[in-house]
Amino acid sequence: MSSVLKSVPAAVAANAPTASRLAASAAAGEIPAHVEALQVRELEVALDAEVGLVRAIDGLNLTIQRGETFALVGESGCGKSMTALALMRLLPENGRVLRGSVIAQEHRDQAAGQGLDLLDLSESRMREVRGGRLGMIFQEPATSLNPVMKVGDQIIEAIEAHTSLRGAAARAKAIEWMARVGIPEPERRIDEYPFRLSGGQKQRVMIAIALAAEPDFLVADEPTTALDVTIQKQILDLLKDLQRERGLGLLLITHDLAVVAGMAHRVALMYAGQIVEVAPAAEFFARPRHPYAQLLLRALPDAARRGEPLAAIGGTVPPLWLSFEGCRFAPRCDRALASCASTLPRQVAVGAEHEVRCVLFDPQAAASTALPVATAVAPAAADAPVDVAATTLLSVEHLSVRFPIRAGLLQRVQSEFAAVDDVSFTLGRGRTLALVGESGCGKTTTGKALLQLLRGVGRIDGVARLEGHGNLFELQGEALQRARRDVQIVFQDPFASLNPRMRVHEVLDEGLRTLRPEMDAGQRRARLEQLVDRVGLRRDALERWPHEFSGGQRQRIAIARALAVEPRVIVCDEPTSALDVSVQAQILNLLAELQREMGVSYLFITHNIGVVEYIADEVVVMNRGRVEESGACAEVLGAPRAEYTRRLLAAVPRMTAAA
Known part of the structure; x- marks a missing residue:
């Protein structure tokens, strides 16, 4: 192998x-x-x-x-x-x-x-x-x-x-x-x-x-x-x-x-290098015991939580080079006790095949606990939305993207493959439009075409008008660079999209230096520190290399890079696919907050229907490069008309046990 x-x-x-x-x-x-x-x-x-x-x-x-x-x-x-x-x-x-x-x-x-x-x-x-x-x-x-x-x-x-x-x-x-x-x-x-x-x-x-x-x-x-x-x-x-x-x-x-x-059949929940809860799956989802497990299940996005912040867990996993004297989750726990900072929790049985590493369930530790400390992490209340004009920010008309198919010794073009075929949609200011469909249906190709990342690779036909810039497919030079400040992308593969020879602060600063030349070095540094805070990373991450992070952490860096220049439209190509549910909740809360504060719009490419139900205003369902169905999110997902959409929704995994 x-x-x-x-x-x-x-x-x-x-x-x-x-x-x-x-x-x-x-x-x-x-x-x-x-x-x-x-x-x-x-x-x-x-x-x-x-x-x-x-x-x-x-x-x-x-x-x-x-x-x-x-x-x-x-x-x-x-x-x-x-x-x-x-x-x-x-x-x-x-x-x-x-x-x-x-x-x-x-x-x-x-x-x-x-x-x-x-x-x-x-x-x-x-x-x-x-x-x-x-x-x-x-x-x-x-x-x-x-x-x-x-x-x-x-x-x-x-x-x-x-x-x-x-x-x-x-x-x-x-x-x-x-x-x-x-x-x-x-x-x-x-x-x-x-x-x-x-x-x-x-x-x-x-x-x-x-x-x-x-x-x-x-x-x-x-x-x-x-x-x-x-x-x-x-x-x-x-x-x-x-x-x-x-x-x-x-x-x-x-x-x-x-x-x-x-x-x-069984589930083990891991935190900071240790298993903190293990149980049969049905028991874990019906009666989670560890506070960490309870917070994770409350962070899941779905239609029922639409319009309200998700219960994201504040902070991050502690660095594992530290010597721990107490519970590793205590600084983020909403049920932490004063003794949690100094008492190493044991793994104790709370039922048949169900064990928890927490002093709340340890009879030997119960007598030594004190009053709860104020460490609860509650979701912030939603601010009033900004007054977003009901105007179209981006309109795409009859977009087609064709790639050449080459064959023979000289690799001459024999035919063309239509990755995107006659796709049209509109994206309003402060709105979220979700592109959903199977892998290979043209979702990512649509997003890359709008960013002009396929020039010289495929043949693009159609019109994409961005407010204040005209047709994106006709822009050149400085006009194209100005448009790219307003339209950014979060790529699907965070590892491939980050330069392995650049530290994180260089990755994030590159876009600012190019697209925000009016900012001096001090302003840019302050902006970078603010960005890593907002996407749930420690500030020491700025001095590290991409290979030193997990897949989910690299995705957070990619999201911070897209946010750096404060664009009006962000093409989010599976932005939460590499993230666990707690960090996903942080990112979705952040995206919703930015939308309320700045009126930013999202073209959200994803296969996670739960995320679509939570964040999207409109949905476009694609299949083999074409639009199968489009409309308001509640209408398309609640009462789909196309047979393909019904098959897609039938395949979505759902939580089968109460959390």
Whole structure:
């Protein structure tokens, strides 16, 4: 799997068995023919950083049975993805396991309480496990796929490495898996390079690679983040089918609690490197005990909360290089007690298979608690909306975007592909228009065309008029630059859209220096500090590099960059897809606040129908480049007329248990 796990060489050096384990490694047993359970005990993982030792995982305990879906949820930076990398022995170069074990057990091992410790294996033996017994779907497909290999070759590589299939048989199996994960025209797409696929299609390729060798356990790190609801349902149904057919065990890492409610047997909530609550899924959603769990469930957007601020959790996850004397969540907790700052909470049982790490449920700690401290984080009251004139800010008429299809030795243009075909809509001042539809339907292409990011790549026809600027498709030079100050974009893939050679303050300052030349250095710096505060990052983030952040944190940086020049229109291309629910609530509250204060308008591209119900005024439903249905949000989502819209809404995961 070298094409996919491109960080393996660094990971090998960082995760080779320590000297104290070499003897155990030499005597380690055979790789199990089938792994029936994964048992993690007292796992502690640290990262060497400039600030000191970062304890990304601290005393983690969990057991996953084959055939079970175990969901790991929590905010960005809590250690979820690091847990996945530790299980697969793919920690970054500066990461190491300080203590603990990851035991792979067969049936006989479970009865005896024994098994094979994956942390004791040499890298050559671990490669037999990785991909063959344990598969993994990575969070960011754009950075996990090899850009110079065809996607089919990357799937075939995994098949040939872990099965007996070779040549034409392996290619046929790869095509079969591409079809099973919902990639259209798999016979043609198998010979495409990753850059020619949409974000959702690249994620499907990653899923096909992980499943192609038919592993016993699958570690899925945000496997459906980049997928629209219909393909998400298809993938989740596929995983359920594999569980029934092969007893696949699944560690599901996600911020989508509706997916968790519909998929998981058990749920573990993680915060600042520790599990703070673990329970059967039905119990977790019906009766969450930890204050953090309760706040997360109250932060979910839907139509019922429309027009009011979401219950966002103030502050951020604390830096994990600190030494903690009390509860790590206490500074953000709305039920914190004075003793929480000095009492380390134990994990205590509150029911059958339900455990909570909180002094509120610990009989031994109850006597030492004092009066509550004033740390409650309540949503701010909504300000009165600004007086926005009922005028059209942006009108798009008969927009079409066509890309050339080349063939032959000289790559001559043979035909054209219509990614967007005769699309029209209007966006009013201070309004939010949502573009929804399946991956590949033309939503992102529409947004990029408006920003003039497809010039020289595709042929654009139609008219897009922005108030005060004229037709966007005809602007050149300074006129185009002035328009770009008024129209900004938040890209779908935050990692690919941030320059890896620039610190965060340089990324944010670049747009200000170019589009706001009247601001001096001091004004720009004050603006940057205000921006990171508003998107929920600490100010020390300004001096760090993009690779030092989680996927959700990088998305917050991308949102701050779009906000920097105070545009009138922001094209939001899946702006919350990489965010957990608490940060999503912060961002949605922020976008709503900016709309009230400044009258900014949003072209909101998303597959999250809950977000659409909460934030959108109008909706345009797209399918294969064309508009299927459009109108007021309540009308389109409440009483859809088009059959395609009805199918789309039927695929949306919903919370099935009361929160």
